[in-house]
Amino acid sequence: xxxxxxxxxxxxxxxxxxxxxxxxxxxxxxxxxxxxxxxxxxxxxxxxxxxxxxxxxxxxxxxxxxxxxxxxxxxxxxxxxxxxxxxxxxxxxxxxxxxxxxxxxxxxxxxxxxxxxxxxxxxxxxxxxxxxxxxxxxxxxxxxxxxxxxxxxxxxxxxxxxxxxxxxxxxxxxxxxxxxxxxxxxxxxxxxxxxxx
Ligand code: GRF
Numbered sequence: 402x403x404x405x406x407x408x409x410x411x412x413x414x415x416x417x418x419x420x421x422x423x424x425x426x427x428x429x430x431x432x433x434x435x436x437x438x439x440x441x442x443x444x445x446x447x448x449x450x451x452x453x454x455x456x457x458x459x460x461x462x463x464x465x466x467x468x469x470x471x472x473x474x475x476x477x478x479x480x481x482x483x484x485x486x487x488x489x490x491x492x493x494x495x496x497x498x499x500x501x502x503x504x505x506x507x508x509x510x511x512x513x514x515x516x517x518x519x520x521x522x523x524x525x526x527x528x529x530x531x532x533x534x535x536x537x538x539x540x541x542x543x544x545x546x547x548x549x550x551x552x553x554x555x556x557x558x559x560x561x562x563x564x565x566x567x568x569x570x571x572x573x574x575x576x577x578x579x580x581x582x583x584x585x586x587x588x589x590x591x592x593x594x595x596x597x598x
Pocket of ligand 1: 409411412413414415416496497498517518519544580583
């Protein structure tokens with residue numbers, strides 16, 4: 402059985418969608434993998450409680466307790482790899498994980514590190530994607546699941562979903578519409594990638 406580790410910083414609703422998929426045996430695109438751990442860089446991330454309630458091991462690697470980015474990433478890598486019998490999980494999923502990772506970290510998980518980003522990449526990498534889409538007058542917004550490379554919010558695209566931008570939308574209403582699609586495409590993209598591994 403392949404092992405997955407999920408990294409979060411906040412609510413963890415994408416993480417919860419993947420946990421549901423992993424635990425739902427008759428799901429059409431079932432993962433055929435076990436979520437071995439959920440790790441947060443923030444001790445107060447709400448997703449930690451959700452994961453615990455689902456019976457998943459959790460850990461906190463607090464970035465504020467480390468001198469620099471390299472030291473934090475080394476500690477995070479050690480914590481992630483501890484949760485796989487082979488010493489490196491099949492997949493490491495960033496799910497609202499709000500840290501920029503070092504090239505060394507990305508190279509260590511080359512081909513097994515995925516992210517979900519709330520825009521139709523390559524449009525709007527970085528933060529405040531929904532407000533930026535509104536400011537530009539976009540008629541479509543959406544989300545992207547992609548391989549993680551050393552360049553922020555770049556890397557091969559595995560899945561996308563688009564939603565309409567509606568009159569009167571705010572960044573919050575648009576974010577909520579996009580998020581419902583994120584919960585569909587992330588587990589599906591993970592399942593497809595696991596099947597091809
Ligand atoms: C999502 O919109 C995701 O695309 C972005 O951060 C948000 C995290 O939400 N990277 P959640 O923690 O999964 O609920």
